Amino acid sequence: MIFNSVSFLVFLVIVIPLYWSLPRVFRLWLIFLSSLMFYGFWRIEFVPLMLFSSFVDYTAARLIYTSTVISRRRVILFISISINLGLLFYFKYLYFFIDNAISVMSVFGLQIDKPVLDIILPLGISFYTFQTISYTVDVYRGFIRPEKNFILYACYVTFFPQLIAGPILRAKEVIHQFLHRPEFNMVDFGNGLRWVIYGLFLKVVLADNLAPLVDDGFAQPVSTLSALDVWTLAFMFGFQIYFDFSAYSHIAIGSARMMGIHFPENFHYPYLAYSPREFWRRWHISLSSWIRDYLYLPLAGISVQDRSTGGLAVAAKQERDAPRRSLLLVLFLTWGIMGLWHGASWTFILWGIYHATFISLYRIFAPLAKSWPDYSTKIVGWAVTLPIVMLSWIPFRAESISASLAMWKKIFSWHEYSWLGMRENIYLIVSLVFLCVIGSYFLRKWYVHTVESGGGKYAVFRISLESVMFAIIIGLVFVFLRPIQQFIYFQF
């Protein structure tokens, strides 16, 4: 089911009151069945696949826990991960693998026709696969005990708010919340509903209105774009994907919060990051935390964390004690895989390697700025990081590696800065969005420090201001709500 639809709102109106009126055991069943229904609204035939993937890890985790023989535990873990990654490979990467294999063979003179396969990528498979893998690995590591109750465990995997596009959560963070029956709390419910509506605003008012402009811009032949156009497109897509994906996370977190379930934040003003490392503590935090604990740190031979917060930046402290020689290789490998996780294409691998490169450069150059005052480090860091991050979106969105490279090349050609190749409106829109994103951060900071911390002194002002602001957001969501576009991250 797509969040930006009336049917989802109706779904919430039915499920949430039911949830609060049922005893705990029935609540679990309600979560489980409603989540299956939520998924089935996309394609019912892929529900068994998701259940199978869940069941594999449920069983594997229990077998690992009961086994005392280390080698046996390893074999079970290996089988579980292989099944999960095998499914992911088949549904997501088989075409990519075949295409590349055929290209390689053609270099050696072997001409093979591409087989006709009719594989549909199951929605959310990358997300729930990572979630189930983390569960089994956490049991293997001894971070958690396996869950006996399959329904309780299945609720963790299939819980509808986070099923299709995350956040990718750890069992330790969620299962105990299902286990205890939370009491209805108006504050939580209200905050949750506000998150949902704010998420819808980001999606239907901002992201969906930027989408046609981005599509149009990236459909232009690169030869007709100037360097300023490339910058504009990079920023515009950067904003679109931020609004789109953070909208999903907001709606997911809000829907769960309305049911008394707390998820950690997945985005935190990523474009205000003052280093590439900092960016990954603010962007898709649950994914970069997953990559940190199940890929990067284990490959680097460093002890891992057991929570989906902090992102990759948390690894910085442990890295100091790690052998330096392998860190660089591990970093690039991790980022290559991170890119591939986003999509079966070389453009995503290029995106990953690009980030790895800048994180490596940051590691080299950051110590040089240690003696600088904190504010200047942050300002310079932000001024350097933001364009780097925005340019990374080019391979993420462009049709091919060659188009991405051609667009990047424009950035370094001075004569490409003397003209403009798109409608004048586009530059205006991107500039306005940029100012609003930056402005909203400082406004929010001021509001939290001055008004929210002012207590009763500002109570009336606060309620009036928030009511009016929120009324405008509700009005805009009402007018613009329509499932005209899917979420970008659905394709991953």
Place this chain on the structure above:
Amino acid sequence: MNSVMSESNHLRSSLLLVLPVIIGLAILIFMSNFLGLAHNEEKLDELALGKETKIYRATYQGFPVHCNEISDGKICLEGWKKRGSRPVTLWLGNSQLHAINQMKAHDVNGVQVLFEKLASIGNELLTFSEPNASLLEHYLLYLYLRNHVPVQTLILPVVFDDMRENGVRAGLTPALNDRIVNQELSKTVIGREILAEKKSLKSDDDLAGLNDTPQKNIEEWIVSLLTERWALWAARPKMRGQLLKNLYLWRNSAFGINAQSKRKIIPGRYKKNMEALGEILRFCAIDKTNVIIYIVPLRNDVAPPYVLKEYMRFKNEIRLLAAQHAAVFVNLEGLVPGRLWGKKDATSSNGVAELDFMHFQVGGHRLLAQALFDLLKSNNFLSSNK
């Protein structure tokens, strides 16, 4: 103490939910009822043209002969068959063909005039015009129509403003789905670019994100139920249009943009449109179809809203391209005198009407029809079956 805090938090939370909903609904109801959006029956394309200009589409013996896109084009083709399926003169264009400035009762547009002139000597005219139609769209439409009607002559207006357009409208989907059109398009770079547009077709389908899912049926049902029972819900598309229109007006006010502001070439779009024109001419040569390309009439009592150097280059390139493909080229930019033009709605929030550079009065339509008729005649592009 804690329970008092908790109670105040609950109260605050409830207030912050209830108040915005009430205020939000009040704003929406105000917009809907007092601004008349719920009851405003004005068509969106007429809204875009402004109050001074009305749409007229030519008809003959109860059948339209002037269509918008392929879906309504079927009725045009039906009429053409009834009239004997004779070879046609095909006129493709933008809103200049279907809009009449200061239209009065019994005024007809150039299409109606030319059709009747041609019909009187046993010739057929079929016209398709869409607002801001790009040459990419004309190319696609031509590829589609050449398989359905024998095109004897193609009349193709080229508009500098429309060289800034791009993409293909959803109304041309049947052409993109046509097997023969697909084959032809896939042979050229610009054709493949048009085919790629299929993915990001400018769809009017609000439920496009739900395509191929069971959720679409449920969403459709809920939305239609809400639209039937709740006037405020039904007014949403108009509110959306009004909001976007206001944003456009505010932008123009803030940046001093009006109808006379200079429009520059957008290189990528310009190149695509020129390539599409080249392809149209190539196919016409293959089909042995006569072609008349004309630079559209332009208001000449004031400076044109173009960068003159770019506009001159554009005219020159069109002329050369026409010559390359042995097409008749004619510059009609001075055809319609200043007195036959008019004004259009304000393009900024100050509300002052502005000069219309695209749509002329009925007199201009008569002049254009006569000029084209003379060209068809002088170039022997008419059938002599009457």
